[in-house]
Amino acid sequence: MNPRSRNGFTLVELLVVIAIIGVLVGLLLPAVQAAREAARRMSCSNNMKQIGLALHNYHSAFQKFPYSAGGAGSITSGSAIPGMNNVRNHRGWLGLLPYIEQQALYDQADLSMATGGYVRDSGQSSIGGPRPGEPGNVNDVVVSTAVEAFLCPSDSNPTNYATTNSDAYSISNGTTTLKGAYTNYEFSIRRTSSSAAKWTEDSMTTRRMFGFDDWSRIRDLTDGTSNTVAICETLRACIDGVAQTWGYTKWVGNGVDLVWARGINDNECCGWDASPYQRESLPSRLGEWSTSGSLHPGGAQYTLGDGSVRFITDSTDYITLQRLAYVSDNQVLEGF
Numbered sequence: 001m002n003p004r005s006r007n008g009f010t011l012v013e014l015l016v017v018i019a020i021i022g023v024l025v026g027l028l029l030p031a032v033q034a035a036r037e038a039a040r041r042m043s044c045s046n047n048m049k050q051i052g053l054a055l056h057n058y059h060s061a062f063q064k065f066p067y068s069a070g071g072a073g074s075i076t077s078g079s080a081i082p083g084m085n086n087v088r089n090h091r092g093w094l095g096l097l098p099y100i101e102q103q104a105l106y107d108q109a110d111l112s113m114a115t116g117g118y119v120r121d122s123g124q125s126s127i128g129g130p131r132p133g134e135p136g137n138v139n140d141v142v143v144s145t146a147v148e149a150f151l152c153p154s155d156s157n158p159t160n161y162a163t164t165n166s167d168a169y170s171i172s173n174g175t176t177t178l179k180g181a182y183t184n185y186e187f188s189i190r191r192t193s194s195s196a197a198k199w200t201e202d203s204m205t206t207r208r209m210f211g212f213d214d215w216s217r218i219r220d221l222t223d224g225t226s227n228t229v230a231i232c233e234t235l236r237a238c239i240d241g242v243a244q245t246w247g248y249t250k251w252v253g254n255g256v257d258l259v260w261a262r263g264i265n266d267n268e269c270c271g272w273d274a275s276p277y278q279r280e281s282l283p284s285r286l287g288e289w290s291t292s293g294s295l296h297p298g299g300a301q302y303t304l305g306d307g308s309v310r311f312i313t314d315s316t317d318y319i320t321l322q323r324l325a326y327v328s329d330n331q332v333l334e335g336f
Helices: 011-062 093-098 104-106 139-143 320-323
Strands: 185-187 229-234 237-239 286-288 298-306 309-313
Touching: 011 093, 011 185, 011 229, 011 298, 011 309, 093 104, 104 139
Parallel strands: 237 286
Antiparallel strands: 185 229, 229 298, 298 309
């Protein structure tokens, strides 16, 4: 009699096959994740390149760059204090909308009215016209719109502010049910929350490219456009404060300071100060408000004054960051 032929695998053979598949998957996953991150980083870089082009198109049209913040109600000292009934809480991104294919969104806005409702000291100044959230102000819908060109695909944080409660970070201190939209890209400014000079009154040797109320021009970038950071990457969440909103200013929402002492990708600061809705996924959050960083491994991306985009590592020394941030300190980096 012929022995019966065997069909199928033995248990040992099956376990060996499963183990081999597991090893292959383990080897493949990091490569897949790296490829996906490379694609996301390229998409982010493209966003920042388009913003750089938009800045130059804006400059060609108006012979100046936009301000970072205008009529900011958070300012209570310095020459940038808004006049009575002149708080607008505008951001420079509003003016750039037509140059990033967002003409329709720009057309919805009424820039004679405020886009944010925060007034830190009502005895000094107040909102001109209807406050956001009140009848007659159409800007709530605009500034709560998440604009894809302002979002880095590597950042999985929420696109909009977490709450509509009455506070210093919402669109209008509780008078609207809409939530302000964040941005991953911010103007390079001198960090401030309550005291600020207009851009033209800042010290010439420590000016960043953007500031309050006044405008820089290409001629002001005496260190050269290719040696000056214009736009910094940041995250859509932070531990100490609230991330940047593109459509309206707030207490900690006027831009990003590359020269702030904590540098790039500070993930260790201020965890004790986190509000409950900010505590999820702590390692993916920036520590300080108005600081620069990203979820790209090892650093973040920056648009320079000439429109080019560079990746700067989070180990870059403080002096180098200063020279990149200051537009006219006569300290030009060689070979950057």
